Amino acid sequence: MNQSFDIAVVGATGTVGEILVQILEERDFPVANLHLLASSESAGSSVPFRGKNVRVREVDEFDFSKAKLVFFAAGPAVTLSFAAKARAAGCSVIDLSGALPADQAPQIVPESNGHLLAGLAQPFQISSPSPSATALAVVLAPLRQLLDLQRVTVTACLAVSAQGREAVSELARQTTSLLNMHPLETRFFDRQMAFNLLAQVGKPDEQGHVPLEKRLVTELREVLGMPGLKVSVTCIQAPVFFGDSYSVSLQLAAPVDLQAVNAALEAGEGIEWVEADDYPTAVGDAVGQDVVYVGRVRHGVDDSSELNLWLASDNVRKGAALNAVQLAELLIKDPL
Amino acid sequence: MNQSFDIAVVGATGTVGEILVQILEERDFPVANLHLLASSESAGSSVPFRGKNVRVREVDEFDFSKAKLVFFAAGPAVTLSFAAKARAAGCSVIDLSGALPADQAPQIVPESNGHLLAGLAQPFQISSPSPSATALAVVLAPLRQLLDLQRVTVTACLAVSAQGREAVSELARQTTSLLNMHPLETRFFDRQMAFNLLAQVGKPDEQGHVPLEKRLVTELREVLGMPGLKVSVTCIQAPVFFGDSYSVSLQLAAPVDLQAVNAALEAGEGIEWVEADDYPTAVGDAVGQDVVYVGRVRHGVDDSSELNLWLASDNVRKGAALNAVQLAELLIKDPL
Structure with a gap:
């Protein structure tokens, strides 16, 4: 070359x-x-x-x-x-x-x-x-053969850096101000972002969905090549500067063997699999890295046709x- | 009396x-x-x-x-x-x-x-x-008649105050230290809690579930009187001092009318319903209040048998x- x-x-x-x-x-x-x-x-x-x-x-x-x-x-x-x-x-x-x-x-x-x-x-x-569809697709790709995947339910906890530099400064400014007992003054965000979670990222349509959520559903189906996949999504804004986290629950048509899932994730391209006695975080692991981290791989509390995962990804890099x-x-x- | x-x-x-x-x-x-x-x-x-x-x-x-x-x-x-x-x-x-x-x-x-x-x-x-089962039960109770509820999938974003005063001081100390560019020193939490999300609250069993998650499943079924309800749950630790937030996705056996849901929530005891052009937050709304806030009430992006909600509750008071x-x-x- x-x-x-x-x-x-x-x-x-x-x-x-x-x-x-x-x-x-x-x-x-x-x-x-x-x-x-x-x-x-x-x-x-x-x-x-x-x-x-x-x-x-x-x-x-x-x-x-x-x-x-x-x-x-x-x-x-x-x-x-x-x-x-x-x-x-x-x-x-x-x-x-x-x-x-x-x-x-x-x-x-x-x-x-x-x-x-x-x-x-x-x-x-x-x-x-979008960063969310990319992170989810990287992790779900090697599981497609293994699982009869019916539905993905995801809460995407997004870093403020996705909104640009102003959002990053605003989180720092609000945090400093609150720790110094100064009254809160909001500028970029329309309410307190420091030490809080915002339920909505962007402006919702008449059905209550924000563009990011609609984009995630469409893109994930397209990238996985699964046009009929059910995708439930909520995007929230976390008081995190860099790195997105995803709480993911998968519903399968049949019980799945966890060992096989772990092996597929461990071998998956672009994935860093974290074993069950530890878990990855956006800030501690994913930021600055080229891979999507996945951990907390587990069944439902009493449902082996349910598979739960936690993902952490650098929204600016791999995302x-x-x-x-x-x-x-x-x-x-x-x-x- | x-x-x-x-x-x-x-x-x-x-x-x-x-x-x-x-x-x-x-x-x-x-x-x-x-x-x-x-x-x-x-x-x-x-x-x-x-x-x-x-x-x-x-x-x-x-x-x-x-x-x-x-x-x-x-x-x-x-x-x-x-x-x-x-x-x-x-x-x-x-x-x-x-x-x-x-x-x-x-x-x-x-x-x-x-x-x-x-x-x-x-x-x-x-x-x-537990605070999580209580908040969810208050909001789901008035919907039981209306919905043929099959499954509740919840990501519980918990405040550090549930772990006691040491956890509260640790979040403040870590945040101050990071904003002053000092190296991070962890004490109560085993990793960076400030500007980060932790995927796990408590020690997991061999199946990967933490006690809080198992407790939520059992208690929610009992309090709602729905022993067969499927409950998927992930409890995460948010860098929030007081007030829990819940991203909730409900699967129903049939499409549901959003107006009826909103009316039931608005009339529900112990609930403050927030309309679609706004949403509640833990810090801005729930803390110090006796009611559980519910907002972002919406169908799935293209599934009217799915109902999504965002809850905010004072974990120490109503919880x-x-x-x-x-x-x-x-x-x-x-x-x-």
Whole structure:
């Protein structure tokens, strides 16, 4: 693989974009020229890459014919504004925003449905799913053969970093303020986030579901290749800076052997299995790591057709930036 | 009701015991003499009641014939050591520790199965269930008629105060230390609790279940009077000082009408129903309150036989001390 590629990263100054650039360097991705792009407010700053500071430029002034592959790591509106332009210029696109329709940009997690890449036409257009769908798909993929899976019920306890840097500062500021007995003043969050859990992440529709929850249901079914899977989901906001945790309960059509489940998880790609006398946490284990941690593997209290799991995952790395780079690594096995 | 009663509180210096004494005063419970009891380490301190400081005495030196009703608000070992002695002396017993077998001390939540009190023999011996079973029972009780309930899946996000005062100080100390960039030193918890979620509360058995989880399954079935109900449960420790939150997913045998559910919850005893454009939180709503808050009432994303709820409850008040006092209020309607 001596070929190298001109790469563009849209949203290079965001939490995911910055880590994505870092991961391209860490994994020695064959980058020829790296074009870092952002909105006009963030353009002009610079991001380190291979010992140099790369200047961030305005995305709406970029000539996409200069890149072969573009990562969209900004919000859905940015993807919708520029992805078509990028493809028209011949670029392959990897979108992390969830903005593109499934029939135009399949959701792919290499450990679960990476084989789908082989059937796609160039220039490629693929989606890296939400952090929650990615983490769940990595862990459920090796169990699909073993379990007759009927329903996944998940409470996703999400870190504030998924909401960007303002949310991170707000949690720190609120916490400091409360510990110093100052009255609470809310800015980014609309109520106390420190030492509290918020039941809702985002704005609900008329049925009471927030976009993240609907996205998780759709993406998980697609990535697992199980369109009929029942998925019950609640996304909550935890007072955690980095790292998502998932309380997962699976219902199976028949009793399952725990030893076989543990063996499949231990052998699973992209998974760190934690044995029953310990358990992983977001902060203590998952943050900064490329794998999804899984522990507390157990039956129901008196139901062996129920399987319970606890997952911890770095929402910015495996949940987003790393999965996107892994997709790119698979794409460049064929010439772009 | 001009009669008043001699009351003893075992565990009077603990988080639950102290609030229990406060609630006896708040609700003007007809107390003649109040005997506050604790282990030898805590004896000698005093607890305020009706404008006086009541001295806490050693439980093992107490003559139980001086009381008509005893609250056991300490650990299971203390109940097991003294409950039989109290009953032998003619006392009615309300246990909050979960130590007594179900056939000797039924688990009762007034809003759900308070009618069972009428069938009990004197002196009474009853159990106030765990905070989690109590909160869930209060909210599910008015839905029993409406729903053909098959399964309850719950992730209980528990406050550190349930583990006592040391746990509360430890969360504050860890948080301060981390915000000041000091290295983390763990004492009460075995790992970082600040800005993190712990997947397990207590020591698991060989099947991986912790006592709290097993207790919740058993108690919820008993209190709802639904012995065949499937209950999937995960108890996690949240970095929250006071107030428990519950992510609850119900599976029903048939689609349910949300309006009817909302109406039943709004009318339910001991419940504060929060409408869909808002949601309750433990810290912002439940703490210090006598009701269990319920919000985010919604179907599954594409399944109207699924009902999702978010609960917030004061783990020390309605979850423990208040429920016990409410039981006592019902008991004294008949002479003790």
